[in-house]
Amino acid sequence: MRQVVECVANFSEGQRVDVIDQIVNAIDDVWGVTVLGSESDVDHNRTVVSFAGKPDGIVEAAFEGIRRASELINLDVHRGQHPRLGATDVVPFIPIEGVTMADCVKLARQLGQRVGEELQIPVYLYEQAATRTDRQNLADVRRGEYEVLKQTITTDPDRQPDFGPTQLGTAGATIIGARYALIAFNVYLTTDNIDVAKKIAQAIRHSSGGLRYVKALGLLVDGRAQVSMNLTNYKETPIHRVVEMIRIEAQRYGVGIESSELIGLIPQDALLDAAAWYLQMDNYQPDKVLEHRLQRLMS
Amino acid sequence: MRQVVECVANFSEGQRVDVIDQIVNAIDDVWGVTVLGSESDVDHNRTVVSFAGKPDGIVEAAFEGIRRASELINLDVHRGQHPRLGATDVVPFIPIEGVTMADCVKLARQLGQRVGEELQIPVYLYEQAATRTDRQNLADVRRGEYEVLKQTITTDPDRQPDFGPTQLGTAGATIIGARYALIAFNVYLTTDNIDVAKKIAQAIRHSSGGLRYVKALGLLVDGRAQVSMNLTNYKETPIHRVVEMIRIEAQRYGVGIESSELIGLIPQDALLDAAAWYLQMDNYQPDKVLEHRLQRLMS
Numbered sequence: 001m002r003q004v005v006e007c008v009a010n011f012s013e014g015q016r017v018d019v020i021d022q023i024v025n026a027i028d029d030v031w032g033v034t035v036l037g038s039e040s041d042v043d044h045n046r047t048v049v050s051f052a053g054k055p056d057g058i059v060e061a062a063f064e065g066i067r068r069a070s071e072l073i074n075l076d077v078h079r080g081q082h083p084r085l086g087a088t089d090v091v092p093f094i095p096i097e098g099v100t101m102a103d104c105v106k107l108a109r110q111l112g113q114r115v116g117e118e119l120q121i122p123v124y125l126y127e128q129a130a131t132r133t134d135r136q137n138l139a140d141v142r143r144g145e146y147e148v149l150k151q152t153i154t155t156d157p158d159r160q161p162d163f164g165p166t167q168l169g170t171a172g173a174t175i176i177g178a179r180y181a182l183i184a185f186n187v188y189l190t191t192d193n194i195d196v197a198k199k200i201a202q203a204i205r206h207s208s209g210g211l212r213y214v215k216a217l218g219l220l221v222d223g224r225a226q227v228s229m230n231l232t233n234y235k236e237t238p239i240h241r242v243v244e245m246i247r248i249e250a251q252r253y254g255v256g257i258e259s260s261e262l263i264g265l266i267p268q269d270a271l272l273d274a275a276a277w278y279l280q281m282d283n284y285q286p287d288k289v290l291e292h293r294l295q296r297l298m299s
Numbered sequence: 300m301r302q303v304v305e306c307v308a309n310f311s312e313g314q315r316v317d318v319i320d321q322i323v324n325a326i327d328d329v330w331g332v333t334v335l336g337s338e339s340d341v342d343h344n345r346t347v348v349s350f351a352g353k354p355d356g357i358v359e360a361a362f363e364g365i366r367r368a369s370e371l372i373n374l375d376v377h378r379g380q381h382p383r384l385g386a387t388d389v390v391p392f393i394p395i396e397g398v399t400m401a402d403c404v405k406l407a408r409q410l411g412q413r414v415g416e417e418l419q420i421p422v423y424l425y426e427q428a429a430t431r432t433d434r435q436n437l438a439d440v441r442r443g444e445y446e447v448l449k450q451t452i453t454t455d456p457d458r459q460p461d462f463g464p465t466q467l468g469t470a471g472a473t474i475i476g477a478r479y480a481l482i483a484f485n486v487y488l489t490t491d492n493i494d495v496a497k498k499i500a501q502a503i504r505h506s507s508g509g510l511r512y513v514k515a516l517g518l519l520v521d522g523r524a525q526v527s528m529n530l531t532n533y534k535e536t537p538i539h540r541v542v543e544m545i546r547i548e549a550q551r552y553g554v555g556i557e558s559s560e561l562i563g564l565i566p567q568d569a570l571l572d573a574a575a576w577y578l579q580m581d582n583y584q585p586d587k588v589l590e591h592r593l594q595r596l597m598s
Contacts, residue, residue: 262587278542278577283561284561289566290566
């Protein structure tokens, strides 16, 4: 059975191309790991590198990226619009194929231990790998950023890291964890009234009483009202439920769904599950998909 | 890029286990080919063997299966409920991954030529590989079965084979072609009235004015009305259109869809296309699926 884990590492450098290249190369040089993409933002002064591979390789590649970033990025002089704790800021592992979330939590702990011990960088475990409920949410872990943490890590027991020393060097601290693949997804409405999009966003998002794993905003894009979303756990809050809830809320205002759009990639099973739901295919299982059966038999 | 072709070969033997084993082994022994399954029917006296592999290997495996069947099955003594022309009756190639329908048509012609020349078995090309419009439909090619063809092949120019001699041996003739994967799919209605299922089947199937690539029957199964279907080209008549047409016809009788069920396997893109349609994902492309992108980059 093939095992594939994705890792989406966030580095606090979005301007110096040579630094970014060295970090990306450190990751790409690890055998069995493939860099899927790298996006830098100059204003955020931050680069997001996606890579995938087998469980062993992915930990090694993440470690090499963190090591290189710690040598090249100095948080004392880093400035950018995006909040950050360290040279390598956030490193989540994402289960893709043949691995469970529990496997990814183990990888996060393995990596955290190595980074703490070998690089002497404080590590906080977050999301599914969190060791405390107040560390599940990334924003909570990153509160005050590098500058505040530099003081509080030495004095506040609540900021004791999961691995590594209780003091910050110039590489800051790194947040490591495991999460589900994120789906960035927009729905366009048959209206140019942004208020309708805002009301629908408010109705469906978790923060104001809606679905648990939905973040949503109402926007006006290209003259059309748009509900812009991040789905943070498509297993528990599936994409079809979100779309049909938007449809019902829109009907309330005499409005329909014109179309939807994916930003970036979507995991295959998010779409397969949606198809089975709409088609009411009660006996659907992934093993009913011809290609899955083939892959299992041919490997 | 990985290339995978499926082949579903139909042999006129469903009773003698040793004969069936020898045919299946002849196929399975070809390097790079995997037997996905084998189903025998005693009353039909027929076995269907599914196998998959690369284009070269799949032709070789089909040829070896046909050769072995021609040695072990004698149509002069074969009896069974299912219509048949030969020891190997029908051999379609089905594009699965990295191959087009045009590629599968070429494979059908390659195999047909080898079977005609090396085994001296008459070959008729059918479906997408047909060389004449009156040979597209399998039932038309098989008309009269082995017993009638034995006479007419020598006298009727319309029954001239595409490859091989114009006379039948004890292995009969073989029908070779290329087709899309078939989806066997049933929809259960919220009623026990079989007449509703029959009326819906009549409305949606090609033979009575409905959708081009739909075959449908109304049945009563486990006390529920069922529309039982074969979708013979899910690319041009997609599964979601069929389901929604059934839903509209059912509403006409005050009935809904309770559930649907797959019989056997379904190609992945049939479900992915359905998801994109229901979710109104206008910018959907297969390359947006994370696993597809990974496979492309990692291979």
